[in-house]
Amino acid sequence: MSQFTEYKDLIQEGDIALIWISRGNIKAVTIDSKETFNTRYGSFQHSDMIGKPYGSQIAIRTRGTGRFAFIHVLQPTPELWTLSLPHRTQIVYTPDSSYIMQRMNCSPHTRVIEAGTGSGSFSHAFARTVQQLYTYEFHPVRYEQAKEEFKKHGILDENVIITHRDVCEDGFTIKPTDTTSAQFSEEEITSGMKQLNATAVFLDLPAPWDAIHHLDKVIATDEQVHVCCFSPCIEQVDKTIESLENNGWTQIEMVEIQGRQYESRRQMVRSMEDAMQRCRDIKRRKKEGIEKKQSLIEREENNNTTSTNTEHTQREPFTEKAKFNPFGKGIRVKEGDPGYKWKQVTKIESEIKSHTSYLTFAIKLVDKTRNETLVQECLNETK
Numbered sequence: 001m002s003q004f005t006e007y008k009d010l011i012q013e014g015d016i017a018l019i020w021i022s023r024g025n026i027k028a029v030t031i032d033s034k035e036t037f038n039t040r041y042g043s044f045q046h047s048d049m050i051g052k053p054y055g056s057q058i059a060i061r062t063r064g065t066g067r068f069a070f071i072h073v074l075q076p077t078p079e080l081w082t083l084s085l086p087h088r089t090q091i092v093y094t095p096d097s098s099y100i101m102q103r104m105n106c107s108p109h110t111r112v113i114e115a116g117t118g119s120g121s122f123s124h125a126f127a128r129t130v131q132q133l134y135t136y137e138f139h140p141v142r143y144e145q146a147k148e149e150f151k152k153h154g155i156l157d158e159n160v161i162i163t164h165r166d167v168c169e170d171g172f173t174i175k176p177t178d179t180t181s182a183q184f185s186e187e188e189i190t191s192g193m194k195q196l197n198a199t200a201v202f203l204d205l206p207a208p209w210d211a212i213h214h215l216d217k218v219i220a221t222d223e224q225v226h227v228c229c230f231s232p233c234i235e236q237v238d239k240t241i242e243s244l245e246n247n248g249w250t251q252i253e254m255v256e257i258q259g260r261q262y263e264s265r266r267q268m269v270r271s272m273e274d275a276m277q278r279c280r281d282i283k284r285r286k287k288e289g290i291e292k293k294q295s296l297i298e299r300e301e302n303n304n305t306t307s308t309n310t311e312h313t314q315r316e317p318f319t320e321k322a323k324f325n326p327f328g329k330g331i332r333v334k335e336g337d338p339g340y341k342w343k344q345v346t347k348i349e350s351e352i353k354s355h356t357s358y359l360t361f362a363i364k365l366v367d368k369t370r371n372e373t374l375v376q377e378c379l380n381e382t383k
Protein backbone atom coordinates (compact mmCIF):
# COMPACT_ATOMS: atom_id res chain seq x y z
CA MET A 1 0.00 0.00 0.00
CA SER A 2 1.32 3.47 -0.85
CA GLN A 3 0.67 6.30 1.58
CA PHE A 4 0.51 8.60 -1.44
CA THR A 5 -2.50 6.83 -2.88
CA GLU A 6 -4.40 5.63 0.22
CA TYR A 7 -5.23 7.32 3.50
CA LYS A 8 -4.51 6.05 6.97
CA ASP A 9 -5.53 7.49 10.33
CA LEU A 10 -2.62 7.06 12.71
CA ILE A 11 1.09 7.84 12.48
CA GLN A 12 3.09 4.61 12.67
CA GLU A 13 6.72 3.52 12.83
CA GLY A 14 8.23 3.44 9.30
CA ASP A 15 5.65 5.82 7.81
CA ILE A 16 6.63 8.64 5.49
CA ALA A 17 5.21 11.78 7.04
CA LEU A 18 5.33 15.35 5.82
CA ILE A 19 6.18 17.78 8.60
CA TRP A 20 4.67 21.21 8.15
CA ILE A 21 6.95 23.76 9.82
CA SER A 22 5.63 26.80 7.98
CA ARG A 23 3.91 27.59 4.68
CA GLY A 24 7.09 27.39 2.61
CA ASN A 25 8.83 24.80 4.75
CA ILE A 26 7.53 21.22 4.61
CA LYS A 27 9.92 18.32 5.20
CA ALA A 28 9.51 14.63 4.45
CA VAL A 29 10.64 12.24 7.22
CA THR A 30 10.52 8.51 7.81
CA ILE A 31 9.08 7.95 11.27
CA ASP A 32 11.58 6.15 13.50
CA SER A 33 10.95 6.01 17.25
CA LYS A 34 14.68 6.43 17.94
CA GLU A 35 14.98 9.63 15.89
CA THR A 36 14.36 13.31 16.52
CA PHE A 37 13.27 15.97 14.07
CA ASN A 38 15.43 19.03 14.58
CA THR A 39 14.32 22.57 13.81
CA ARG A 40 15.85 25.88 14.82
CA TYR A 41 13.15 26.14 17.49
CA GLY A 42 14.01 22.82 19.09
CA SER A 43 13.88 19.04 18.70
CA PHE A 44 10.74 16.96 18.24
CA GLN A 45 10.88 13.28 19.21
CA HIS A 46 9.41 10.93 16.59
CA SER A 47 8.14 8.81 19.49
CA ASP A 48 5.83 11.71 20.47
CA MET A 49 4.25 11.51 16.99
CA ILE A 50 3.66 7.74 16.85
CA GLY A 51 0.06 6.74 17.61
CA LYS A 52 -1.32 10.25 17.03
CA PRO A 53 -3.75 10.93 14.18
CA TYR A 54 -2.33 12.43 10.98
CA GLY A 55 -2.80 16.20 11.09
CA SER A 56 -1.83 16.39 14.77
CA GLN A 57 0.00 19.35 16.14
CA ILE A 58 3.09 18.47 18.18
CA ALA A 59 4.28 21.16 20.60
CA ILE A 60 7.49 21.56 22.59
CA ARG A 61 8.94 24.27 24.81
CA THR A 62 11.59 26.22 22.92
CA ARG A 63 15.13 26.44 24.15
CA GLY A 64 15.86 29.55 26.21
CA THR A 65 12.55 31.40 25.95
CA GLY A 66 10.35 28.60 27.28
CA ARG A 67 7.66 29.51 24.75
CA PHE A 68 5.84 26.89 22.69
CA ALA A 69 7.00 25.81 19.23
CA PHE A 70 4.91 23.46 17.16
CA ILE A 71 4.81 21.44 13.96
CA HIS A 72 2.02 19.54 12.20
CA VAL A 73 2.54 15.95 11.06
CA LEU A 74 0.69 15.39 7.79
CA GLN A 75 -0.24 12.43 5.64
CA PRO A 76 1.68 12.57 2.35
CA THR A 77 -0.41 13.57 -0.66
CA PRO A 78 0.71 14.41 -4.21
CA GLU A 79 -0.22 18.06 -3.55
CA LEU A 80 1.95 18.33 -0.41
CA TRP A 81 4.74 16.37 -2.09
CA THR A 82 4.78 18.94 -4.92
CA LEU A 83 5.37 21.62 -2.27
CA SER A 84 8.11 19.73 -0.44
CA LEU A 85 9.97 17.56 -3.00
CA PRO A 86 13.67 17.96 -3.80
CA HIS A 87 13.75 19.92 -7.08
CA ARG A 88 15.88 18.26 -9.74
CA THR A 89 14.13 20.16 -12.54
CA GLN A 90 11.32 22.63 -13.08
CA ILE A 91 8.13 20.96 -11.92
CA VAL A 92 4.43 20.96 -12.70
CA TYR A 93 2.42 22.51 -9.84
CA THR A 94 -1.05 21.50 -8.68
CA PRO A 95 -3.04 24.27 -10.46
CA ASP A 96 -1.71 22.89 -13.78
CA SER A 97 -1.68 19.17 -12.97
CA SER A 98 -5.25 19.14 -11.64
CA TYR A 99 -6.55 21.00 -14.71
CA ILE A 100 -4.60 18.74 -17.11
CA MET A 101 -5.91 15.58 -15.49
CA GLN A 102 -9.53 16.65 -15.67
CA ARG A 103 -9.11 17.86 -19.29
CA MET A 104 -7.65 14.46 -20.22
CA ASN A 105 -10.54 12.67 -18.43
CA CYS A 106 -8.10 10.85 -16.14
CA SER A 107 -9.80 8.14 -14.10
CA PRO A 108 -8.93 4.74 -12.62
CA HIS A 109 -9.31 3.36 -16.19
CA THR A 110 -6.72 5.67 -17.77
CA ARG A 111 -3.30 4.47 -18.91
CA VAL A 112 -0.92 7.44 -19.07
CA ILE A 113 2.37 8.06 -20.84
CA GLU A 114 4.48 10.84 -19.26
CA ALA A 115 7.78 12.24 -20.58
CA GLY A 116 10.02 13.40 -18.98
CA THR A 117 9.72 12.33 -15.39
CA GLY A 118 11.90 15.18 -14.08
CA SER A 119 11.39 15.58 -10.33
CA GLY A 120 8.37 13.27 -10.31
CA SER A 121 5.95 15.97 -9.18
CA PHE A 122 3.23 15.18 -11.74
CA SER A 123 4.02 11.44 -11.58
CA HIS A 124 2.73 11.31 -7.99
CA ALA A 125 -0.53 13.01 -8.96
CA PHE A 126 -1.02 10.64 -11.91
CA ALA A 127 -0.17 7.62 -9.74
CA ARG A 128 -3.00 8.41 -7.32
CA THR A 129 -5.63 8.79 -10.05
CA VAL A 130 -4.93 6.53 -13.00
CA GLN A 131 -4.78 2.81 -13.70
CA GLN A 132 -1.20 2.78 -15.00
CA LEU A 133 1.55 5.37 -15.50
CA TYR A 134 4.42 4.83 -17.96
CA THR A 135 6.97 7.56 -17.32
CA TYR A 136 10.22 8.16 -19.26
CA GLU A 137 13.40 10.04 -18.35
CA PHE A 138 16.58 10.27 -20.42
CA HIS A 139 18.87 11.79 -17.77
CA PRO A 140 20.55 8.75 -16.09
CA VAL A 141 20.89 10.28 -12.60
CA ARG A 142 17.35 11.66 -12.62
CA TYR A 143 16.05 8.29 -13.82
CA GLU A 144 17.73 6.49 -10.88
CA GLN A 145 16.64 9.12 -8.34
CA ALA A 146 13.03 9.04 -9.51
CA LYS A 147 13.01 5.21 -9.53
CA GLU A 148 14.29 5.09 -5.93
CA GLU A 149 11.79 7.74 -4.82
CA PHE A 150 8.86 5.91 -6.45
CA LYS A 151 10.01 2.66 -4.81
CA LYS A 152 10.25 4.34 -1.38
CA HIS A 153 6.80 5.87 -1.82
CA GLY A 154 5.28 2.53 -2.76
CA ILE A 155 4.02 3.64 -6.18
CA LEU A 156 6.59 1.72 -8.26
CA ASP A 157 5.13 -1.60 -7.14
CA GLU A 158 1.61 -0.33 -7.56
CA ASN A 159 0.99 1.36 -10.92
CA VAL A 160 4.12 3.22 -12.05
CA ILE A 161 6.70 1.99 -14.58
CA ILE A 162 9.72 4.19 -15.21
CA THR A 163 11.96 3.72 -18.25
CA HIS A 164 15.33 5.24 -19.06
CA ARG A 165 14.81 6.57 -22.57
CA ASP A 166 15.24 9.45 -24.98
CA VAL A 167 11.68 9.43 -26.27
CA CYS A 168 12.42 11.82 -29.15
CA GLU A 169 15.06 9.44 -30.52
CA ASP A 170 13.68 6.05 -29.52
CA GLY A 171 9.95 6.41 -28.92
CA PHE A 172 7.90 4.82 -26.15
CA THR A 173 7.90 1.05 -26.75
CA ILE A 174 9.15 -0.87 -23.69
CA LYS A 175 11.13 -4.05 -24.45
CA PRO A 176 12.61 -6.65 -22.03
CA THR A 177 16.13 -5.47 -22.97
CA ASP A 178 15.46 -1.84 -21.91
CA THR A 179 16.58 -0.13 -18.71
CA THR A 180 13.18 -0.09 -17.05
CA SER A 181 11.39 -0.95 -13.84
CA ALA A 182 8.80 -2.91 -15.87
CA GLN A 183 8.17 -6.61 -15.20
CA PHE A 184 7.31 -8.68 -18.30
CA SER A 185 4.80 -11.51 -18.54
CA GLU A 186 5.53 -14.65 -20.59
CA GLU A 187 3.29 -13.31 -23.32
CA GLU A 188 5.12 -9.96 -23.37
CA ILE A 189 8.50 -11.68 -23.53
CA THR A 190 7.26 -13.68 -26.50
CA SER A 191 5.87 -10.61 -28.26
CA GLY A 192 9.06 -8.69 -27.36
CA MET A 193 7.31 -5.65 -25.85
CA LYS A 194 4.75 -4.35 -23.36
CA GLN A 195 1.27 -3.54 -24.62
CA LEU A 196 0.82 0.04 -23.37
CA ASN A 197 -2.52 0.99 -24.98
CA ALA A 198 -2.18 4.46 -23.52
CA THR A 199 -5.30 6.61 -23.36
CA ALA A 200 -3.59 9.82 -22.19
CA VAL A 201 -0.20 11.34 -22.98
CA PHE A 202 1.55 14.17 -21.15
CA LEU A 203 4.72 15.62 -22.72
CA ASP A 204 6.84 18.01 -20.62
CA LEU A 205 9.87 18.08 -22.94
CA PRO A 206 11.88 20.81 -24.66
CA ALA A 207 10.94 19.40 -28.10
CA PRO A 208 7.63 17.49 -27.86
CA TRP A 209 7.18 17.75 -31.66
CA ASP A 210 10.03 15.23 -32.06
CA ALA A 211 8.22 12.66 -29.89
CA ILE A 212 4.67 12.98 -31.24
CA HIS A 213 5.17 10.78 -34.34
CA HIS A 214 6.28 7.86 -32.08
CA LEU A 215 2.95 7.83 -30.24
CA ASP A 216 0.92 5.84 -32.79
CA LYS A 217 2.74 2.63 -31.80
CA VAL A 218 1.72 2.86 -28.12
CA ILE A 219 -1.68 4.54 -27.90
CA ALA A 220 -5.04 2.75 -27.75
CA THR A 221 -6.70 2.39 -31.12
CA ASP A 222 -10.27 1.70 -29.99
CA GLU A 223 -10.62 4.62 -27.55
CA GLN A 224 -10.29 8.35 -27.72
CA VAL A 225 -6.74 9.33 -26.66
CA HIS A 226 -5.90 12.70 -25.11
CA VAL A 227 -2.55 14.46 -25.36
CA CYS A 228 -1.27 17.50 -23.48
CA CYS A 229 2.05 19.24 -24.22
CA PHE A 230 3.45 21.56 -21.57
CA SER A 231 5.68 24.28 -23.09
CA PRO A 232 6.86 27.61 -21.71
CA CYS A 233 7.27 29.41 -25.10
CA ILE A 234 4.71 30.20 -27.75
CA GLU A 235 7.25 29.20 -30.45
CA GLN A 236 7.26 25.69 -28.96
CA VAL A 237 3.46 25.68 -29.04
CA ASP A 238 3.55 26.60 -32.72
CA LYS A 239 5.86 23.70 -33.60
CA THR A 240 3.86 21.28 -31.42
CA ILE A 241 0.59 22.21 -33.13
CA GLU A 242 2.16 21.66 -36.55
CA SER A 243 3.37 18.22 -35.50
CA LEU A 244 0.01 17.29 -33.92
CA GLU A 245 -1.82 18.26 -37.12
CA ASN A 246 0.63 16.34 -39.31
CA ASN A 247 0.16 13.24 -37.17
CA GLY A 248 -3.63 13.19 -37.27
CA TRP A 249 -4.45 14.72 -33.87
CA THR A 250 -7.64 16.79 -33.81
CA GLN A 251 -9.53 19.33 -31.65
CA ILE A 252 -6.27 21.14 -30.89
CA GLU A 253 -6.62 23.81 -28.22
CA MET A 254 -4.11 25.86 -26.27
CA VAL A 255 -4.76 27.01 -22.68
CA GLU A 256 -2.79 28.97 -20.13
CA ILE A 257 -3.50 28.58 -16.42
CA GLN A 258 -3.18 31.69 -14.26
CA GLY A 259 -3.70 30.29 -10.77
CA ARG A 260 -4.63 32.83 -8.09
CA GLN A 261 -5.33 32.26 -4.42
CA TYR A 262 -7.83 34.75 -3.01
CA GLU A 263 -7.91 35.30 0.73
CA SER A 264 -10.80 36.89 2.57
CA ARG A 265 -9.53 39.35 5.19
CA ARG A 266 -10.79 42.23 7.35
CA GLN A 267 -9.17 45.63 7.08
CA MET A 268 -9.57 48.35 9.70
CA VAL A 269 -11.62 51.35 8.65
CA ARG A 270 -9.52 54.41 9.48
CA SER A 271 -11.04 57.89 9.80
CA MET A 272 -9.77 61.32 8.86
CA GLU A 273 -9.45 62.09 12.57
CA ASP A 274 -7.10 59.07 12.93
CA ALA A 275 -4.94 60.45 10.11
CA MET A 276 -4.83 63.92 11.69
CA GLN A 277 -3.91 62.42 15.05
CA ARG A 278 -1.11 60.47 13.36
CA CYS A 279 0.30 63.68 11.82
CA ARG A 280 0.18 65.43 15.17
CA ASP A 281 1.92 62.49 16.76
CA ILE A 282 4.75 62.48 14.20
CA LYS A 283 5.23 66.21 14.64
CA ARG A 284 5.35 65.95 18.42
CA ARG A 285 7.74 63.00 18.40
CA LYS A 286 10.00 64.71 15.92
CA LYS A 287 10.15 67.73 18.19
CA GLU A 288 10.82 65.61 21.25
CA GLY A 289 13.50 63.74 19.32
CA ILE A 290 15.25 66.94 18.40
CA GLU A 291 15.01 68.11 22.00
CA LYS A 292 16.36 64.81 23.26
CA LYS A 293 19.29 64.93 20.83
CA GLN A 294 19.99 68.51 21.85
CA SER A 295 19.95 67.63 25.56
CA LEU A 296 22.31 64.68 24.94
CA ILE A 297 24.78 66.96 23.15
CA GLU A 298 24.58 69.47 25.99
CA ARG A 299 25.06 66.70 28.54
CA GLU A 300 28.11 65.39 26.73
CA GLU A 301 29.53 68.89 26.54
CA ASN A 302 29.10 69.34 30.30
CA ASN A 303 30.55 65.84 30.77
CA ASN A 304 27.61 65.17 33.00
CA THR A 305 27.57 61.33 32.94
CA THR A 306 25.91 60.58 36.29
CA SER A 307 22.46 61.96 35.64
CA THR A 308 21.58 59.81 32.57
CA ASN A 309 19.40 57.15 34.21
CA THR A 310 17.47 59.35 36.60
CA GLU A 311 16.88 61.96 33.95
CA HIS A 312 15.64 59.31 31.50
CA THR A 313 13.09 57.95 33.95
CA GLN A 314 11.77 61.41 34.64
CA ARG A 315 11.20 62.22 30.98
CA GLU A 316 7.86 61.75 29.25
CA PRO A 317 7.77 58.42 27.37
CA PHE A 318 9.30 59.03 23.94
CA THR A 319 6.43 57.41 22.04
CA GLU A 320 3.05 56.38 23.23
CA LYS A 321 3.48 52.67 22.52
CA ALA A 322 0.66 51.59 24.77
CA LYS A 323 -1.93 53.57 22.83
CA PHE A 324 -3.32 52.17 19.62
CA ASN A 325 -2.36 54.10 16.53
CA PRO A 326 -4.09 52.84 13.39
CA PHE A 327 -1.45 54.34 11.09
CA GLY A 328 1.79 53.42 12.84
CA LYS A 329 3.45 51.73 15.79
CA GLY A 330 1.41 50.97 18.86
CA ILE A 331 -0.28 48.03 20.48
CA ARG A 332 -1.18 45.20 18.14
CA VAL A 333 -4.87 44.87 17.40
CA LYS A 334 -6.22 41.45 16.48
CA GLU A 335 -7.99 41.33 13.12
CA GLY A 336 -11.74 41.65 13.75
CA ASP A 337 -11.39 43.09 17.29
CA PRO A 338 -14.95 44.29 18.10
CA GLY A 339 -13.56 47.56 19.55
CA TYR A 340 -12.75 48.81 16.02
CA LYS A 341 -14.52 49.22 12.71
CA TRP A 342 -13.65 46.68 9.96
CA LYS A 343 -14.48 46.07 6.33
CA GLN A 344 -14.21 42.80 4.41
CA VAL A 345 -11.48 42.82 1.71
CA THR A 346 -9.90 40.35 -0.74
CA LYS A 347 -6.16 39.80 -0.84
CA ILE A 348 -4.26 37.91 -3.54
CA GLU A 349 -1.42 35.67 -2.47
CA SER A 350 1.76 37.46 -3.59
CA GLU A 351 3.81 34.35 -4.41
CA ILE A 352 2.00 31.90 -6.64
CA LYS A 353 3.36 28.42 -7.09
CA SER A 354 2.23 27.87 -10.66
CA HIS A 355 4.77 28.17 -13.44
CA THR A 356 2.83 28.47 -15.78
CA SER A 357 3.42 27.06 -19.24
CA TYR A 358 1.13 26.87 -22.23
CA LEU A 359 -0.92 23.71 -22.33
CA THR A 360 -1.67 22.34 -25.80
CA PHE A 361 -4.43 19.73 -25.84
CA ALA A 362 -5.53 17.46 -28.67
CA ILE A 363 -7.32 14.15 -29.16
CA LYS A 364 -7.01 11.20 -31.50
CA LEU A 365 -9.31 8.33 -32.29
CA VAL A 366 -7.48 5.83 -34.49
CA ASP A 367 -10.27 3.33 -35.19
CA LYS A 368 -13.36 5.30 -36.20
CA THR A 369 -15.50 2.28 -37.18
CA ARG A 370 -18.73 1.83 -35.21
CA ASN A 371 -19.25 -1.25 -33.09
CA GLU A 372 -22.74 -1.87 -34.43
CA THR A 373 -23.62 -4.51 -31.79
CA LEU A 374 -22.68 -2.10 -28.97
CA VAL A 375 -24.61 0.75 -30.59
CA GLN A 376 -27.68 -1.51 -30.96
CA GLU A 377 -27.40 -2.59 -27.32
CA CYS A 378 -27.28 1.04 -26.18
CA LEU A 379 -30.25 1.95 -28.34
CA ASN A 380 -32.25 -0.99 -26.96
CA GLU A 381 -31.44 0.09 -23.40
CA THR A 382 -32.74 3.61 -24.01
CA LYS A 383 -36.01 2.34 -25.53
Ligand SMILES: C[S@@+](CC[C@H](N)C(=O)[O-])C[C@H]1O[C@@H](n2cnc3c(N)ncnc32)[C@H](O)[C@@H]1O
Binds near residue numbers: 091
Ligand atom coordinates in the same frame (compact mmCIF):
# COMPACT_ATOMS: atom_id res chain seq x y z
C1 LIG B 1 10.69 19.97 -16.86
S1 LIG B 1 11.22 18.38 -16.47
C2 LIG B 1 9.74 17.51 -16.14
C3 LIG B 1 9.17 17.82 -14.80
C4 LIG B 1 8.02 16.93 -14.40
N1 LIG B 1 6.88 17.12 -15.27
C5 LIG B 1 7.62 17.19 -12.95
O1 LIG B 1 6.45 17.60 -12.71
O2 LIG B 1 8.45 16.98 -12.05
C6 LIG B 1 11.67 17.76 -18.04
C7 LIG B 1 12.40 16.44 -17.94
O3 LIG B 1 12.40 15.86 -19.23
C8 LIG B 1 13.62 15.19 -19.43
N2 LIG B 1 13.79 15.07 -20.88
C9 LIG B 1 14.10 16.05 -21.76
N3 LIG B 1 14.13 15.57 -23.01
C10 LIG B 1 13.84 14.25 -22.93
C11 LIG B 1 13.71 13.19 -23.87
N4 LIG B 1 13.93 13.42 -25.16
N5 LIG B 1 13.38 11.95 -23.44
C12 LIG B 1 13.15 11.73 -22.12
N6 LIG B 1 13.26 12.69 -21.16
C13 LIG B 1 13.60 13.92 -21.56
C14 LIG B 1 14.63 16.10 -18.74
O4 LIG B 1 15.79 15.35 -18.40
C15 LIG B 1 13.84 16.58 -17.53
O5 LIG B 1 14.11 15.79 -16.42
